[in-house]
Amino acid sequence: MATPAQTPVAAVRLPLRPDLAGLTPYGAPQLDVPVLLNVNENPYPPSEAVVADITAAVADAARGLNRYPDRDFPRLRSELAEYLQVESGVSLAPEQVWAANGSNEVMLHLLQAFGGPGRTVLSFAPTYSMYPEYARDTLTGWVAGRREPDFTVDVDHAREQIAAHRPAVILLASPNNPTGTALPLQTVEAICAAAATGGPAAEDGAATAAVVVVDEAYGEFRRAGTPSALALLDRHPHLAVARTMSKAFGMAGLRLGYLAAAPALVDHLRVVRLPYHLSALTQAAALAALSHRDELMAQVASLRAERDALVTWLREHGLRVADSDANFVLFGVFDDRRAVWDGLLARGVLIREVGPEGWLRVSVGTPAETAAFRAALEEVLCW
Ligand SMILES: Cc1ncc(COP(=O)(O)O)c(C=O)c1O
Structure with a gap:
C-alpha cells in the first residue's frame, strides 16, 4: 500500500486568525526579586489555620473526583x-x-x-x-x-x-x-x-x-x-x-x-x-476560604491606611499622585519612567510600568515592603 505523501514538518503553517498574528500573551513580567509590588496582589499569605481548612476541604473534594463537579x-x-x-x-x-x-x-x-x-x-x-x-x-x-x-x-x-x-x-x-x-x-x-x-x-x-x-x-x-x-x-x-x-x-x-x-x-x-468550568477543588477551596472571611479581610483596613500614607508621602515629595480607592497608587510624572522603573528593579523592587506616558504604578505591600520601595525611590530620585 502506498504511503500518503507527507508535507515536511517545517512547511506546515497553522491557520492562526490573521488578527492574532504576531501578538504576544498578556502578562506583567514575573521576576524573582525580593519586593514584588507589580500586580496588585495582597501581600499577606493565608494563615496556617486557613491553609489547614483549605487543605482538608480539598482532600474531601478529592474523594469525589471521579464525578463532575456541580455545574x-x-x-x-x-x-x-x-x-x-x-x-x-x-x-x-x-x-x-x-x-x-x-x-x-x-x-x-x-x-x-x-x-x-x-x-x-x-x-x-x-x-x-x-x-x-x-x-x-x-x-x-x-x-x-x-x-x-x-x-x-x-x-x-x-x-x-x-x-x-x-x-x-x-x-x-x-x-x-x-x-x-x-x-x-x-x-x-x-x-x-x-x-x-x-x-x-x-x-x-x-x-x-x-x-x-x-x-x-x-x-x-x-x-x-x-x-x-x-x-x-x-x-x-x-x-x-x-x-x-x-x-x-x-x-x-x-x-x-x-x-x-x-x-x-x-x-x-x-x-x-x-460545562463544569469551576472545578470541585476550586469550589471546595473557595468555600473554605470564605468561611474565614473575617480573618482574610482583617488586613484590608491596614492596607488602606498604608495606601493613604503612601499617597501623602509621594505628594509631599512633589510627585503627582492619582487619588486611590484601590490597593495600588499611580504616580509620576517622569520624563523617563523606564529609568525610574529600572532603578527600582536594580534595588530589588519590582513595580509596574503601565498607564499614561510618564506614570508608574506601585502596589501597596506590607509595611516593610513599602518602606523598601520608599528607600529605593529616594535613592533613584536622589532625594
Ligand atoms: C480592574 C481589574 N479587573 C479584574 C482583574 C482580574 O482579576 P482576577 O481575574 O484575578 O479576578 C484585575 C486584575 O488585576 C483588575 O485589575
Missing part, C-alpha cells in the same frame, strides 16, 4: 451572596450571583453572551489592559472613550459615546486599574440610564440595553463614603457588578471571580460557560 455551584453562590450582603449592605439571592476562574473569566462570559461579531464593547481609557483582549477574543469591536485629567468619566462624554456606538457592553472599572479612581455612584447611574435603551438594535429593530459592567475587583479597598454599585442592582436589570477573591481576600492563586446581577442576566451567562 451550578449553589452553595458557593449562596455564600458569596451572603458575603456581599455583609460587605456592602445589599441583599442578594444566590441566583443573582455567578462565578468563574477569576473575574477575568466572568467578564469573558459577559462578552461571550452579549458581544460578538458586529457588536461593540465600550470602555474609558486609561483602564484595565485586558478589556481590549476580551473584545478581541470574542470578535467584538472595541471602542475606548476618554477619562478626564483626574481619571473620572465625564457623563456627557459617556452619553455621546453610547449614542454614537450603541455598545452591547460597557466596561467601567471602579476603582479603575491602573489609576485607582472610583466612579461616583451618580456617574454609574447616569450611564445605566443612558444604557437602558442604548444598546444595539434587536433583529426586530427594537432598542435593547447595553449591559453595564462595573468591575469592582478592588471594591473592598474603597475609601469610607464611596458606595459600591451593588446598591444600584435592584433598579437596573442590565447592570452587573464584578468582584474577585484575588485582591482583598488575598486569594489570587485560587482563581475565583464572581459577579452580581439580575437572575435573568446570570441565566444568559450559564448558556456560554464551558
